[in-house]
Amino acid sequence: MNRWLPILISLAGALLLWASWPTAPFTFLIFIAFIPLLRLADVVQHRAKFFGCIFLTLFLWNLATTWWVGNTTVPASGIAANLINTLVMSVPLLGYHRSRQRLGRTAGYFALIVYWLTFEYIHLNWEFSWPWLSLGNVFAMHPSWIQWYEFTGVSGGTLWVLLTNIVIYETWRQRRKYPVEISTFLWKTAWKPVALIAIPLLLSSLIQYNFKAPSGPAIKVVIVQPNIDPYDKFADENESAQLEKMLRLSAEKTDSTTTYIIWPETALFTHGVWEHKLAYEPTTDKIRAFLRKYPQATLISGATTLKRYDAVDEAPKMSRMAEGGNLRYDAFNAAIQLDTSMVVQVYHKAKLVPGVELIPYARYLSFMEKLALNMGGITGGYGLTPGVALLEEVRTHIKVLPTICYESVYGEYVAEHVRSGANLLFILTNDGWWGDTEGHRQHAQYARLRAIETRRWVARSANTGISCVVDPMGKLQQPTPYWEEGVIAAAVTPDDTFTFYVRFGDLISKAAIAFCVIVILYSYYLKFTKKIRDTNAD
Incomplete structure (x- = not known):
């Protein structure tokens, strides 16, 4: 069973991502759809094997969600597009895997967020651009959930998805590692993911309630x-x-x-x-x-x-x-x-x-x-x-x-x-x-x-x-x-x-790019100083 566990986790991740995407009616599943990818980083230490697992998840997600890009005079073009997009989507997850090993779990989560947001921003602006699967697009069928996009744009939705998945996963992991009474668990820990989902929804409802339609002649x-x-x-x-x-x-x-x-x-x-x-x-x-x-x-x-x-x-x-x-x-x-x-x-x-x-x-x-x-x-x-x-x-x-x-x-x-x-x-x-x-x-x-x-x-x-x-x-x-x-x-x-x-553009993505550079430089700094310490120890 342990031998097949990474593949089963990969398949579960692809299924959840596909089921949550428009126009499927299960959008709420996006709040747990990234958990299998987080779990893979815990159960698969070998880099090549980790890449194979996340590639399977991302490719099946791409194929199931956007297979129609190959419904043309050249059907093979769809497979090529899905493969290329899977490869570029794998980069931030590989970076997360390495950062988590070098910097620890908490810093690794932060790295995942800034890497993924940076990837989505680059994917909007280079010539291989294919932002169809930007995570914030997942809420398109539910405008009542995301009225705050007038402040953040789609990248705010991406941040919401990643943060919620991380907090839910950590809540589950802590519960599994340190079993406590259910009342204590609910009071001290379980409220965090609930609040993370509920607060943006309440904010959206508030904006919607106070919204004033454009004035002037129609x-x-x-x-x-x-x-x-x-x-x-x-x-x-x-x-x-x-x-x-x-x-x-x-x-x-x-x-x-x-x-x-x-x-x-x-x-x-x-x-x-x-x-x-x-x-x-x-x-x-x-x-x-x-x-x-x-x-x-x-x-x-x-x-x-x-x-x-x-x-x-x-x-x-x-x-x-x-x-x-x-x-x-x-x-x-x-x-x-x-x-x-x-x-x-x-x-x-x-x-x-x-x-x-x-x-x-x-x-x-x-x-x-x-x-x-x-x-x-x-x-x-x-x-x-x-x-x-x-x-x-x-x-x-x-x-x-x-x-x-x-x-x-x-x-x-x-x-x-x-x-x-x-x-x-x-x-x-x-x-x-x-x-x-x-x-x-x-x-x-x-x-x-x-x-x-x-x-x-x-x-x-x-x-x-x-x-x-x-x-x-x-x-x-x-x-x-x-x-x-x-x-x-x-x-x-x-x-x-x-x-x-x-007025101000996509500030979340631009901040993520700055933090991405800092995380990468700090990671290489730690690697460099470790080499110096190892050399001095010899």
Whole structure:
């Protein structure tokens, strides 16, 4: 039994982590889901064996929770993504194992917290970024638990999860080591994990009770879900029919009071359009003709755009070379804003999906560009040259951040743009790539986190679902079914106030990075002084 115990513990950890993750209904299990990993550090001393055990837990968690990333034209890509993510998630746990052996149990727990928070922050900001499983995301289905995210962001949830698991594990371990009367145990020890869970919940309830909705006039938005097969939408012969469909659906609920019409990611110009010609395209003329019927309305839509670089020195290193070799250009997953004027604003997606839209660090390993997955339309990766930071409606002075698909998972990125003046958040997405899996459902739930962190209304237009509106408290409104066309009309209120998180950013992660450096330096200092003592003793 002892021989198989580490494997059983590893399997238990994977099961608990999977069962607690959205959209499963057992979120509360996250408060004990890390305990098997803590237990492994106690029962497995050998580093390689410990790595094997935690790798098993993390890989099964990744596979069970995000297997759908391989539901593409190249199924092996999902296994590769899960393996890579498992490897990088193993690093903070290996660091914890070593720190616990060198610094002791209490310091080891502290090291685990700062290592894990540092890992999550790095995972948000490097090119292999995949923050889907950041621990604080686990509470997305329960906005009433996490209203305090307006102060901490998702990293506050990660800290809550880690602290609670550590305290519960230590409470169990102390009870096992020093048996006492149950009344004494409850009075002296068991109250600690209870309080650690209860206090954030009570704080969230207090914030919710005292919350004041944004003041000011509401505006009407119309959200279109065209329900176009993502693998067919890039066919040349379908582009005109798709435009007619989206105009028809928009007309169902657009009227003289509509301020915004929202279309999903890559709804327009699926094969790309030159940005300097955008205002004169026949498609643009058709949309303007439609908008003249509703002169107060502005359209924000996903699009594929192309930008040419006339001077060689202004072209980014990873820009493309046109056939013939006399022109460099970039392709962008973009959002465009159109009204009845000749002005077209273009926003470029900044957080690109590794392996599909971006080959990590391909500028150093150019041969890897060929590895980009073909998901229809533009292949070989998108550009990262900035477009406009926000889409501004000049008549009303409303500024919109049109996060495109994956960007909506990045809390600090969204907060930075709110700090720059975004009054509303729109999400334009095309989640249908992965079929009717947990992928699109998890993504829709994560929109609640951005609403709470920024206290902004969120309007979400998804090509095949789920389209919805999210209020500033994280409540989902009018969600559309998956794989059905639909139109939502909703009233949302632009806001100019800043939450603590918007104003100051992710302070918890930044503090964790500083402490992480201190712990690592102190650990090496102890190792160095031990060597000196051992040498002197000889």
